[in-house]
Structure formats: structure tokens, C-alpha cells
Amino acid sequence: xxxxxxxxxxxxxxxxxxxxxxxxxxxxxxxxxxxxxxxxxxxxxxxxxxxxxxxxxxxxxxxxxxxxxxxxxxxxxxxxxxxxxxxxxxxxxxxxxxxxxxxxxxxxxxxxxxxxxxxxxxxxxxxxxxxxxxxxxxxxxxxxxxxxxxxxxxxxxxxxxxxxxxxxxxxxxxxxxxxxxxxxxxxxxxxxxxxxxxxxxxxxxxxxxxxxxxxxxxxx
Numbered sequence: 744x745x746x747x748x749x750x751x752x753x754x755x756x757x758x759x760x761x762x763x764x765x766x767x768x769x770x771x772x773x774x775x776x777x778x779x780x781x782x783x784x785x786x787x788x789x790x791x792x793x794x795x796x797x798x799x800x801x802x803x804x805x806x807x808x809x810x811x812x813x814x815x816x817x818x819x820x821x822x823x824x825x826x827x828x829x830x831x832x833x834x835x836x837x838x839x840x841x842x843x844x845x846x847x848x849x850x851x852x853x854x855x856x857x858x859x860x861x862x863x864x865x866x867x868x869x870x871x872x873x874x875x876x877x878x879x880x881x882x883x884x885x886x887x888x889x890x891x892x893x894x895x896x897x898x899x900x901x902x903x904x905x906x907x908x909x910x911x912x913x914x915x916x917x918x919x920x921x922x923x924x925x926x927x928x929x930x931x932x933x934x935x936x937x938x939x940x941x942x943x944x945x946x947x948x949x950x951x952x953x954x955x956x957x958x959x960x961x962x963x
Contacts, residue, residue, distance in 0.1 A: 831875035831878060831950075832873075833872065834950055835871055835873070835874040835947055835951075836869065836871050836872035837868075838871065838946065838947070838950060839868070839870070839874065840867060840868060840871065842943060842946070843861075843867060843871075844861035844863055846861075847861045847863070848860065848861030864918035866911060866916065870903065870907050873903055873907075874900075874947040874951075875951065877896065877944070877948065877951055878952070880899070881951055881952050882952070889945065892944070892945070893942070894941065895944075896940070896941060896944020896948065897937050897941045899944070900940040901932050901934075901940065904932050905928070905929075905932050908932065912930070912931060919931075921933045
């Protein structure tokens with residue numbers, strides 16, 4: 744009976760740890776019943792007092808029998824995380840594309856090219872998409888002031904830009920070249936772009952930390 748109750752409870756709460764904590768108070772309850780029914784026998788009292796074997800076996804049995812359920816739940820959680828990561832990757836990739844097109848169009852306007860031609864590259868999509876990995880850091884730094892968070896985001900972006908730019912440049916596929924700027928480093932990053940990357944980092948943060956409830960309300 745104790746094992747059945749523990750199994751039902753474990754299926755309800757879906758938590759292996761709680762099965763063990765549940766087994767202890769239930770075991771104390773059944774100890775009193777069995778000890779009163781078997782006053783002439785000291786075996787049960789000795790085992791339950793020193794080893795708490797009933798609760799341990801109950802918990803172990805519950806975990807063993809519920810393991811397929813937990814495995815399925817674990818797979819579902821992994822699938823949800825993978826789906827969320829893919830969505831964030833696509834969201835950051837498209838957002839980066841749009842920001843770059845707007846920036847280059849504004850640069851065209853600054854040069855008095857009224858066609859306002861904005862441009863980007865297919866290579867930039869996965870590079871911007873990597874901003875999806877900001878999400879854990881966004882939660883870790885949520886209590887910090889916005890300026891400090893923006894500084895860290897710009898550092899991450901500089902690092903990603905340097906690594907990806909160096910790899911693409913090695914194969915002559917890098918779509919940007921900052922060699923003409925005095926603040927460039929190996930032609931793949933511009934330190935004077937730090938304020939722009941700080942703003943971009945905060946935009947990505949806003950997208951990645953948006954609560955699902957708000958997204959559902961907007962969809963309605």
C-alpha cells in the first residue's frame with residue numbers, strides 16, 4: 744500500500760526527489776500501524792528505526808517504475824528547449840538583418856545617396872542568430888544597470904564579430920572590411936561601433952526575455 748501511494752504521488756508531482764521526501768512521513772504512519780499490530784515482534788521496529796528500509800524501497804521502486812515517464816518528460820523538455828532555441832536563433836537572425844539594412848540605408852542617406860539602399864549578406868544571418876545564446880546571460884545580469892548590461896553585450900558582440908570575421912576573412916568571404924577605419928582591429932571589428940553594439944545588445948535582450956504571456960496576448 745505504501746509503495747502504491749508513493750507511485751501515485753510520484754506520478755502526480757513528476758519529481759523524483761519528492762518521492763523520497765514523501766516516503767518518510769508515510770513510512771512513519773505505517774510504522775505505527777504495523778508496530779501496534781505486531782507488538783510481540785521487534786523485527787519491524789528494529790528495521791524501520793535503524794534503516795528506514797520500507798521508505799527507501801518504496802522510493803526506489805517508485806523511481807524505477809516511473810523512470811519511463813520521467814524519460815518521456817525529459818525528452819519533451821529537451822524538445823521544448825530546442826524549439827525555443829531555434830525560434831530565438833531565427834528571431835535574432837532576422838532582427839539583425841533588419842537592423843543592418845536600416846543602418847546601411849541610413850549611411851546611404853548620410854552620403855546623400857537618396858536611393859537609401861540598405862544591404863546585408865546571407866553570412867550575417869547565422870552570425871546575428873548566435874545572439875540567441877545571450878539568453879542565459881540576460882537572466883544572470885537582469886539585476887544590473889542597463890549601461891553595464893549593454894557594455895557586456897557589446898563585448899560579446901565584438902568577440903563574435905572578431906571570431907566569425909577572422910574565419911570568413913581567411914577564406915575571402917568576409918562581407919565587411921573596417922581596414923579604412925583608424926579604430927579597427929585586423930579589419931574585422933571597429934571599436935568606435937561600441938555604442939551601436941550596446942544598443943543592439945539591449946534590443947536582443949528585449950526580444951529574448953519577452954515573457955510568453957505577453958507574446959500570447961499580442962497574438963490574440
